[in-house]
Amino acid sequence: MSERFEAAGADARWQAEWEARGTFHADDNSNQPKSYVLEMFPYPSGRIHMGHVRNYTMGDVLARFRRMRGMEVLHPMGWDAFGMPAENAAMEKGVHPGDWTRANIAAMRAELKRLGFALDWSRELATCEPDYYGHEQALFLDFLEAGLVYRKESAVNWDPVDMTVLANEQVIDGRGWRSGALVERRKLSQWFLKITQFGDDLLEGLQGLQHWPDKVKLMQANWIGRSKGLRFKFALERPSTSLGTNGLSNIPFVSSDVETRFSDVEVFTTRPDTIFGASFVAISVDHPLAQALKDSTAGLPEFIEQCRKTGTAAAEIETAEKLGFDTGLKATHPLDPSWQLPVFVANFVLMEYGTGAVFGVPAHDQRDLDFARKYMLPVTRVVASSPEEKDKPVHDEADTDPGLIVNSRFLDGMTSEDAKGAVIARAEAEGWGEGTTVFRLRDWGVSRQRYWGTPIPIIHCDGCGPVGVPRDQLPVVLPEDVSFDIPGNPLDRHPTWKHVDCPKCGAPARRETDTLDTFADSSWYFIRFASQPKDRPFDRAVAEQWLPVGQYIGGVEHAILHLLYARFWTRALQHIGALNVAEPFTGLFTQGMVTHETYKDAVGNWLSPAEVSNSVVTATGEPVTVGRVEKMSKSKKNTVDPGPIVDRYGADAVRWFMLSDSPPERDLPWSEAGIEGAGRLVQRLWRATAPGEGAGGADLDLDRKLHRTIDGVATDIEALSFNKAVAKLYELIGAIEKAKPSASRDTASRTLIRLAAPMVPHIAEEAWARIGGEGLVADAEWPAVDPALLIDDEVTIAIQVNGKLRDTIQAPKGSSREELEALARANAKVLAILAGAEPKKVIAVPDRLVNLVA
RNA sequence: GCGGACGUGGCGGAACGGUAGACGCUAGCGACUUAAAAUCGCUUUCCUUCGGGAGUGCGGGUUCGAGUCCCGCCGUCCGCACCA
Numbered sequence: 001m002s003e004r005f006e007a008a009g010a011d012a013r014w015q016a017e018w019e020a021r022g023t024f025h026a027d028d029n030s031n032q033p034k035s036y037v038l039e040m041f042p043y044p045s046g047r048i049h050m051g052h053v054r055n056y057t058m059g060d061v062l063a064r065f066r067r068m069r070g071m072e073v074l075h076p077m078g079w080d081a082f083g084m085p086a087e088n089a090a091m092e093k094g095v096h097p098g099d100w101t102r103a104n105i106a107a108m109r110a111e112l113k114r115l116g117f118a119l120d121w122s123r124e125l126a127t128c129e130p131d132y133y134g135h136e137q138a139l140f141l142d143f144l145e146a147g148l149v150y151r152k153e154s155a156v157n158w159d160p161v162d163m164t165v166l167a168n169e170q171v172i173d174g175r176g177w178r179s180g181a182l183v184e185r186r187k188l189s190q191w192f193l194k195i196t197q198f199g200d201d202l203l204e205g206l207q208g209l210q211h212w213p214d215k216v217k218l219m220q221a222n223w224i225g226r227s228k229g230l231r232f233k234f235a236l237e238r239p240s241t242s243l244g245t246n247g248l249s250n251i252p253f254v255s256s257d258v259e260t261r262f263s264d265v266e267v268f269t270t271r272p273d274t275i276f277g278a279s280f281v282a283i284s285v286d287h288p289l290a291q292a293l294k295d296s297t298a299g300l301p302e303f304i305e306q307c308r309k310t311g312t313a314a315a316e317i318e319t320a321e322k323l324g325f326d327t328g329l330k331a332t333h334p335l336d337p338s339w340q341l342p343v344f345v346a347n348f349v350l351m352e353y354g355t356g357a358v359f360g361v362p363a364h365d366q367r368d369l370d371f372a373r374k375y376m377l378p379v380t381r382v383v384a385s386s387p388e389e390k391d392k393p394v395h396d397e398a399d400t401d402p403g404l405i406v407n408s409r410f411l412d413g414m415t416s417e418d419a420k421g422a423v424i425a426r427a428e429a430e431g432w433g434e435g436t437t438v439f440r441l442r443d444w445g446v447s448r449q450r451y452w453g454t455p456i457p458i459i460h461c462d463g464c465g466p467v468g469v470p471r472d473q474l475p476v477v478l479p480e481d482v483s484f485d486i487p488g489n490p491l492d493r494h495p496t497w498k499h500v501d502c503p504k505c506g507a508p509a510r511r512e513t514d515t516l517d518t519f520a521d522s523s524w525y526f527i528r529f530a531s532q533p534k535d536r537p538f539d540r541a542v543a544e545q546w547l548p549v550g551q552y553i554g555g556v557e558h559a560i561l562h563l564l565y566a567r568f569w570t571r572a573l574q575h576i577g578a579l580n581v582a583e584p585f586t587g588l589f590t591q592g593m594v595t596h597e598t599y600k601d602a603v604g605n606w607l608s609p610a611e612v613s614n615s616v617v618t619a620t621g622e623p624v625t626v627g628r629v630e631k632m633s634k635s636k637k638n639t640v641d642p643g644p645i646v647d648r649y650g651a652d653a654v655r656w657f658m659l660s661d662s663p664p665e666r667d668l669p670w671s672e673a674g675i676e677g678a679g680r681l682v683q684r685l686w687r688a689t690a691p692g693e694g695a696g697g698a699d700l701d702l703d704r705k706l707h708r709t710i711d712g713v714a715t716d717i718e719a720l721s722f723n724k725a726v727a728k729l730y731e732l733i734g735a736i737e738k739a740k741p742s743a744s745r746d747t748a749s750r751t752l753i754r755l756a757a758p759m760v761p762h763i764a765e766e767a768w769a770r771i772g773g774e775g776l777v778a779d780a781e782w783p784a785v786d787p788a789l790l791i792d793d794e795v796t797i798a799i800q801v802n803g804k805l806r807d808t809i810q811a812p813k814g815s816s817r818e819e820l821e822a823l824a825r826a827n828a829k830v831l832a833i834l835a836g837a838e839p840k841k842v843i844a845v846p847d848r849l850v851n852l853v854a
Numbered sequence: 855g856c857g858g859a860c861g862u863g864g865c866g867g868a869a870c871g872g873u874a875g876a877c878g879c880u881a882g883c884g885a886c887u888u889a890a891a892a893u894c895g896c897u898u899u900c901c902u903u904c905g906g907g908a909g910u911g912c913g914g915g916u917u918c919g920a921g922u923c924c925c926g927c928c929g930u931c932c933g934c935a936c937c938a
Contacts, residue, residue, distance in 0.1 A: 004892090215858065219933055222857070227937075269938060282938095320936075348936045358938045366855085367936055440937055559933080661866045661878060669866065673879055681878090683892085727868070727877035734877090737894095798873040803919040805873055843918050849872055853918050 005686035007650020030072035040554030050594035064758035081128035127521035134475025135537035211587035225440025229270035232433025234331035268354030273419035276408035277382035286351035453515030461502035523569035556590035598627035652760035692746030699744035707789035798849035817844035824850035
């Protein structure tokens with residue numbers, strides 16, 4: 001029997017054993033309760049990184065634990081395999097995206113297998129294969145038929161570097177999320193998925209997700225951004241003598257065409273209660289009215305141009321001055337035909353939100369106030385905290401709080417809330433407006449001008465328009481013979497691929513050459529994992545057995561995009577009757593990042609941890625500046641490749657490190673010392689689980705420790721508090737090490753193997769085999785807790801005087817308040833402090849403490 | 855600007871409103887060893903006249919008792935951002 005646990009041989013041996021036995025195959029037909037544990041599948045970049053290891057280790061512990069608790073666990077793995085990096089590699093290295101991707105998958109699969117994850121590899125899938133994306137095309141057609149897909153000419157976010165369209169979610173501070181290039185506005189015909197149709201459902205569904213982090217729910221709620229308010233119209237007219245406040249008195253004649261097209265302008269507000277505080281109407285520079293006025297209004301084209309130049313970066317918006325251009329048009333107040341408001345084109349009104357036009361209430365909106373001050377428009381208070389304050393002046397800060405309505409004719413005296421209802425009711429009765437709900441969320445533009453994605457299964461016919469590819473012609477497979485030597489979409493310039501006949505009329509037609517946003521691929525992979533028939537996307541009955549995913553684990557960076565799209569896709573499937581699941585993931589956990597110290601040399605170049613030891617450059621002895629602990633990233637060179645670490649310490653040490661110390665939702669600082677410590681633990685465990693010598697006798701303290709550990713570790717694992725479970729195991733190991741030989745010690749030692757098995761499965765199997773355990777420890781049952789052993793018969797009681805700890809005493813468990821008080825009063829230290837005085841009050845908490853108040 | 859989270863030793867962090875610092879890392883001392891590695895034991899919040907005293911970002915409050923609850927600051931991080 002070897003003194004040390006040799007991971008190098010044992011890891012591979014047990015991994016082969018699990019695979020040969022099919023230990024982790026999930027059985028659709030099992031009678032056991034089912035559990036679906038899923039980690040976000042990786043993009044096959046080529047190598048796994050520590051973030052993957054942490055993510056998959058957490059899921060693995062839960063999966064293995066639940067198996068031991070008698071559940072049938074589905075724990076699959078696959079590849080989010082479409083996407084830009086493959087095309088970039090093609091452009092840079094001349095390798096085909098498919099070859100590059102598949103080679104990466106093979107490499108990463110091998111790396112993952114070395115960590116011994118309890119995965120059902122028989123369900124492995126890659127989204128770039130026709131047997132996945134073909135079914136996605138079928139679902140797209142299902143959605144199209146159900147009216148959940150539409151095509152629209154629209155201004156899109158165009159990334160000039162990646163040469164593709166980006167969804168709003170993929171534009172960050174005006175830049176492409178991948179390329180970082182400044183995004184341009186372009187008009188293109190695009191396919192959209194009607195995610196806004198589910199805006200209410202997606203928002204309200206969040207309330208039922210009790211096992212999601214509040215933070216993520218809040219982020220989604222903010223993203224969906226539902227606002228209730230009033231949409232209403234101002235009648236427009238052009239007075240015979242225009243007196244623009246910006247000094248343009250000779251506004252040219254507006255063509256009758258414009259006047260007939262724009263007899264009114266529609267605005268949206270969440271504050272209809274402030275309608276009598278209006279002092280202007282402002283429209284976006286992109287508003288059709290502004291565009292129509294452009295040609296006939298001197299100065300307007302220049303103004304619009306000026307506004308466009310203002311950057312979209314956060315800092316610029318923050319400081320940008322409110323600018324307006326008085327069109328000379330007048331808007332008639334809907335509640336007073338004699339009241340006319342100036343109509344401005346303004347730089348702060350967004351075309352994408354609401355109606356692209358607003359009415360300004362300077363007293364109660366900061367932007368409107370800034371604008372009014374600049375253009376000397378009236379500021380009228382219409383909301384006050386009390387009627388007496390109706391004339392309280394508004395200075396530099398708008399009063400945005402709700403209150404009592406003042407200076408507002410028939411609304412006076414109402415609360416803001418009542419006034420909103422009153423105005424909406426009147427608007428609806430008189431026909432000039434209606435209560436509506438507006439979402440910040442916009443429909444999901446899914447067209448991408450890329451090769452390495454799911455082809456959109458549409459054929460464009462001059463006579464019939466866009467026609468879905470007939471089902472029997474699916475999948476629409478990507479052509480292999482493509483080139484990446486010039487920018488743009490290789491599908492579009494392929495010589496033959498797009499030329500097909502119209503399925504309806506037979507006339508020559510063109511294939512859609514756009515592909516789907518890769519977020520579509522990840523919006524249903526968890527369903528395909530649960531059920532993957534050849535001839536259809538999934539078998540409903542089988543999928544419904546497993547779904548929803550009980551525990552989903554991944555990075556918080558997917559809090560909005562992926563998780564919202566997946567929720568939408570699932571609801572869309574429910575809507576068309578394909579799957580009776582509303583929420584795909586009932587439990588969500590967002591794990592923290594793996595971080596590392598950063599290092600720079602004297603010149604300020606980043607150094608990798610491998611080049612540094614003891615704060616000097618290993619090779620040269622030059623001093624190193626140790627920087628802050630940051631997320632591992634290639635640019636800062638602070639990455640640690642898991643491969644060599646597994647070589648050196650074995651899979652279990654790496655897994656243990658990933659679970660120790662930091663709570664899983666927080667960042668985990670990687671350190672050499674930490675992995676060394678994890679390596680030592682593995683050896684300690686090896687010694688602590690050595691077969692006993694058959695000594696007799698009971699050790700009640702150890703029995704209690706064991707059962708508290710069994711109970712506590714189970715609770716901690718279910719709560720994903722792995723760091724606490726690890727600490728409890730350390731305590732048990734320490735207790736076993738210190739215990740004298742006894743039957744209790746042998747039992748604890750044997751039981752420890754099962755307790756550690758979900759976390760460090762290889763050594764657990766080896767130790768299990770060493771003690772002659774039956775079968776695999778992976779298949780063993782989680783040890784049962786004896787509730788009687790969770791209770792101590794003697795407890796430590798804290799003795800306090802005035803809330804300060806003075807002493808601790810041992811007392812029988814369950815001692816009465818009176819008994820405890822008597823013990824406290826007799827305590828030597830207490831007697832010394834009280835010095836004969838009678839305590840005013842005594843608080844005794846059974847099994848806890850006694851507090852004497854002097 | 856809006857919204858949210860967090861703040862505990864040298865470090866990662868424990869702690870149903872009830873003994874703050876479990877467990878690990880680091881560091882130090884000691885044992886074993888020819889020696890090293892490995893392993894084991896002890897120490898490791900601060901101050902101390904060795905009796906004790908102080909202590910969970912800062913200032914208040916509630917409570918017999920607050921790291922935990924409430925109010926106000928300060929700081930760090932995250933999300934959104936001219937969303938009407």
